[in-house]
Amino acid sequence: MTEDDVRKKIQDALGTIEVPGGSSLAEFPGLSDIIVTKGAVAFAISVSPGMEKAFAPARTAAEQAAQQAAEGRKVMVSLTGDKAPAQAAPKGASPRPGPPPKSPVPGIKHIIAVGSGKGGVGKSTCAVNIALGLVRQGLKVGILDADLYGPSLPKLLGIEGKPAVRDDGIFKPFEVHGLKAMSIGPMLTGTQAVVWRGPMATSALRQLLRETDWGQLDVLVVDLPPGTGDIQISLVQQVELAGAVIISTPQDLALIDARKAIDMLTRTNVPVLGIVENMSYFIAPDTGSRYDIFGHGGAKAAAAEMDIPFLGEIPLVMAIREGADAGKPAVSSGDSPDAEAFVAIAERLAATLSRAKIF
């Protein structure tokens, strides 16, 4: 079975598990994305504070169901109580520990997150090429791979080996194609990545963000994991974001998930800087003819409807995939039409930021 098949099978099985309140686990709003990689399956169930015990049988059933579908993959189902709403502390009680307040990362002027509702829509490919497009505009740019569950920056940028560490334990970022880049990827082996649980993911992200010697950057682009999970929430809690860019493919299903991601950003007061339609249309390599095989234009229409900027379309082109596989992203390799499409998006993004007086 493919990873998607496994995910679907688990999703179906979760539809048969009842949770307190009567709905099925598959419909329960606290269910996270189901992450399926070559070696692991992981998902989280977030419940209201105090409900952890009541949900324990559903979690056990979910774990068993996932195990049956996982074809030998390691299964991890976490059950967490959301934070209680802030309450006045009773007299004499010590204050509830909450997340530390947001603080800027020294040397970094602006942080932009790149996210997507669904996996595999080309988010990392777009993040890297948009970051390179910003470099072309004379900005000092860094990129952080916050996709702890499936770091892809090393491959996309052709990074090899572990990052150097200064005597004081601070990482030196990789410097490649004019970008400063940092990823957890080179520090992991095998399927280790997927064992990040909420608090561990938060501290790994904090470390990568704050214990890297970024120097002076105009912009740090953060490549998020797909969906709206722990890492997204943790990033929003840790730093003030200049905004986020959402990558989607034109299909309805991808757009439904993109809307969820946009909704989460809006609810957490992160400005949505725009949406990019990737794999928008297909250009036949032999004839150069264009085919709108995926129902091109869906993201543009969704952007208009949600009143957020549409930043542009990227075609599905073999050269983009080959460049990504070879560690030579399109924008690093000259002025092909594909590179131009990314550069135009970076220009629109910079213009949006400057209109918002962020640059």
Ligand SMILES: Nc1ncnc2c1ncn2[C@@H]1O[C@H](COP(=O)(O)OP(=O)(O)OP(=O)(O)O)[C@@H](O)[C@H]1O
């Ligand atoms: N416009 C494009 N044309 C051709 N191939 C593309 C394009 N965009 C991305 N790809 C290819 O699609 C695959 C997925 O891309 P990528 O890893 O960037 O997606 P992602 O959304 O970041 O995935 P994940 O959810 O795994 O993080 C890669 O093989 C990449 O080379």
